[in-house]
Amino acid sequence: MANKVLLSCLRQTVPKCANSIRCLSVVPDIPDKIGNRDIVGHGWNGEAAYLDRCDFPLPAIRFKANTSDIVALREKEKGDWKKLSIEEKKALYRASFRQTFSEFQAPTGEWKGAVGMAFIGVAFSIWVIIFLKVFAYPPLPESFNLENRLAQLERMQLLEVNPISGISSKK
Known part of the structure; x- marks a missing residue:
């Protein structure tokens, strides 16, 4: 100084x-x-x-x-x-x-612009995801349906795939 x-x-x-x-x-x-x-x-x-x-x-x-x-x-x-x-x-x-x-120290209102830009970014991201799901990704296979998943779980129980043993198997 x-x-x-x-x-x-x-x-x-x-x-x-x-x-x-x-x-x-x-x-x-x-x-x-x-x-x-x-x-x-x-x-x-x-x-x-x-x-x-x-x-x-x-x-x-x-x-x-x-x-x-x-x-x-x-x-x-x-x-x-x-x-x-x-x-x-x-x-x-x-x-x-x-x-x-x-x-x-008075508020300037800058936060409104920042929140607005964040909302614009979120909206853009959502539109990109929707676009990719509709146009870019292939449809999901049949095995992703709820009925097919429940049938697969039933088959796994019948075939005793990964059986539970120990104290927790008693419940």
Whole structure:
């Protein structure tokens, strides 16, 4: 994390080269991802990034870039909070955070699409099985009928195929 903070400070303080040839004394060009936003903490994974998470509620950087309005509100914030209006407090909150807990934990309805796709998959599978039974598989042999199976069981009992012995044969 210290490396990221150092690089962001160097990005802001070291001037860029005037020509297209890189200066040797300047840190290599690293894209400035955070812009004019304040680094206010460590962050979820140690990087200066904004992410709304309920298990790690404090992001490493503020959500919005510093503008003159927000800077003026932050100066006013250092004084008495009773002098701030509700709109100013909301503006300060929205400058630091994108959403409230109730906003980013609210149900999105994605589960409906997932359940719908699952039903479509099940319906397609059923149609494939019906198609295969009707057109691809040959008809079952006569020995699969209930009458033929009962007759086969009767013959097996008469011929004593796989006789049961022991205590269980007494019942």
